[in-house]
Amino acid sequence: MEQNDKEAAEESARMTLNAGGDTGYGSVAGPGLSSSVGGSESAPLLIPEEEEPGSLQQWRPLSKEELEVAAGGPGWRKVRCYLVLLFWLAWLAMLATAIAVIxxxxxxxxxxxxxxxxxxxxxxxxxxxxxxxxxxxxCEQLPYFRSLGIGALILEGLFDKKASPLNLNASGEGFGTIPQIKHLLAESNKAGLKVVLDVCELDLSGPPDGAAETSSLSTTHAVQFWLEQGAAGFSICDTDAAYSEKTLLEWRGVFKAFSSEDEERIVVVKQTKDVLPPLDSSQSNVTLVDVVMRSILPPSERPLSVQEVAENIEKHLQTRQEDIWPSWTVGGKTSSDLKKLLLVLMMTMPGSPTVQYDEDLDQRQNVSLKDGSSHRDTNEPLASSTEKEKTKHSAVTLFTTLSHSRSREEALLFGSFTFLPFHSSNSSSSSSSNSTTSSPPSPPILAFLRSWGCVHFLILLNVGSEPHALDPAWAPSLPKAGVFVTNTGLDRLGATNLDVLELKPHEAIVIKLFEAGSYS
Known part of the structure; x- marks a missing residue:
């Protein structure tokens, strides 16, 4: 009996547990849920509401009226017009400001x-x-000279100094005949080279008993003759009788008939004195002299010392004359160690450089070196000949680099000039202080600046025989960074910083400066 009651109670409990299936728990699915296995996991949590038939919204483009309403009405059009007008007014104002600044x-x-x-x-x-x-x-070397960057030749010794009165139709002894000179002028013009005939120290006054008027007519006729042959002008000395207002005015009258904008004929005066004698022209609008050729070094029978060279260079750098266009030449004698330094100086100073004949620039001399033993002294060692060839090649390279840089850089052609009194430190001062023998102090670094706009060229000259380093506080207003253009040793390339730059003995350096982050 008890056993039956126990089984009945268990059966009743089991039925009660299964009766909870209507609530959605257990294995019995609730209302709206699937009764399949896993149905509770895949069923949506939110049940969408049933929409009534025909309630689905149809999308269509807005009409013009609806767009105007959505955009704020007709007032929005005025706001947009005002904004566009304001934009153009602001743009024009910025453009006008930029033009005004420029x-x-x-x-x-x-x-x-x-x-x-x-x-x-x-x-x-x-x-x-x-x-x-x-x-x-x-004549054979004319194209070669033009390739070096030479623009004009000053030919000396063409006319006989013994001719009196001056007969410019008579050539000098041993230098060719009149047809040869005429051929030279024609070939020079074909090669793009001007030719200036040197008549310095020639007697232009005529014999003492001759008529002055006849002598003047003879000289004027000779000048006219050579201008007709293509001569670009004449070179005289400041001590010549032709260096006078009367003679130069007569020459100007002849030049005017042969001159044009690109073919203007000139008068070059070689200055032999410290001060050029003035010419008081009665016609203020006439320039009697075009170029004054000045020497950097004074004439001397002996080679000048390093200190004398430095003093003369500094004198010309500090006291420059702006009255007449200068043409610089070396002039006096100096050691061969300063030859390249003086070339760099001439090529970078304001004015037109005049280079004296240099056998290192002679094409025929260079060819004779390359021809070998047929043109070489048999007693000369081969190493010596090779060294000479390297020297000539170096001289030609330096000359060409300087001439081409000068022709394409406005700063070197007509830029402003600023002498820079630099302070430098002698790199060998400690060693020289220990020396028992006293020696003259090495000249300081000489330097100047050529500027045009934002472009600056710095030229540094170490005339002395000791290396020099620049003082870091040498010129705080100038850029410290730059690139090497050239130097006498042709061994400096790329960028540099002036704070760490050291000049070698007898070295000249040309540096193009630029601001940090700029390569103008």
């Missing part, structure tokens, strides 16, 4: 230069080169 800001003015102000002069005698044949050999 107009008001200082800018470099390009100076129109004459041909002689841009030209590089090369002074020589037609028969000066060893082994040459005078004028005929010079």
């Amino acid at each position: 107009v008001v800001s200082p800018k470099p003015v390009v100076t129109p230069l004459k041909w002689w102000q841009k030209a590089l002069f090369y002074q020589l005698q037609p028969g000066q080169a060893e082994g040459s044949e005078g004028i005929n050999a010079l």
Whole structure:
């Protein structure tokens, strides 16, 4: 009996547990849920409400009226017009401000230069080169001279100094005939080279008993004759009788008939005194002299010392004359160690450089070295000949680099000039202080700046025989960074910093400066 009651109670409990299936628990699915296995996991948590038929919204484009309402009505059109007008007014205001800044800001003015102000002069005698044949050999070298960057030749020794009165139709002894000179002028013009005839120290006054008027007519006729043959002008000395207002005014009258904008004829005066004698022209609008050739070093029978060279260079750098266009030449004698330094100085100073004849620039001399034993002294060692060839090649490379840099850089052509009194430290001061023998102090570094606009070229010259390093506080207003353009040793390339730069003995360096982060 008890056993039956116990089984009945268990059965009743089991039925009660299964009766909870209507609530959605257990294995019995609730209302709206699937009764399949896993149905409770895949069933949606939110049951969408049933939509009535026909209540689905149909999308269509808005009409013009609806767009105007959505955009804020007709007032929005006025706001948009005002914004567009404000934009253009602001743009025009910025454009006008930029133009005003450009107009008001200082800018470099390009100076129109004459041909002689841009030209590089090369002074020589037609028969000066060893082994040459005078004028005929010079004609062969004209294209070579032009490739070096030379723009004009000053030819000396063409006319006989003994002719009195002056007969410019008579050539000098041993330097060719009149047809050869005429051929040289024609070939020079074809090669793009101007030719200036040197008549310095020639007697232009005529014999003492001759009529002055006849002598003047003879000289004027001779000047006219050579201008007709293509001569670009004449070179005289400041001690000549032709250096006078009367003579130069007569020459100007003849020049005017043969001159044009690109073919203007010139008068070059070689200054032999410390001060050029003044010319008081009665016609204020007439320039009697175009170029004054000045020497950096004074004439001397002996080679000048290093200290004398430095003093003369500094004197010319500090006291420059702006009255007449200068043409610089070396002039006096100096040691061969300073030859390249003086070339760099001439090429970078304001004015037109005049380079004296240099056998290192003679094409025929260079060819004779390359021809070997047929043109070489049998007693000369081969190593010595090779060293000479390297020296000549180095001289030509330095000359070409300087001439081409000068022709394409406005700062070197007509840029402003600023002498820089640099302070330098002698790198060998400690060693020299220990020396028992006293020696003269090494000259300080000489330097100047050529500027045009934002472009600056710094030229450093160490005339002395000791290395020099620049003082870090040498010029705080100038950029410290730059790139090497060239130097006398042709062994400096790429970028540099002036704070760590050290100049070698007898070295000249040309550096193009730029601001940090700029490569103008």
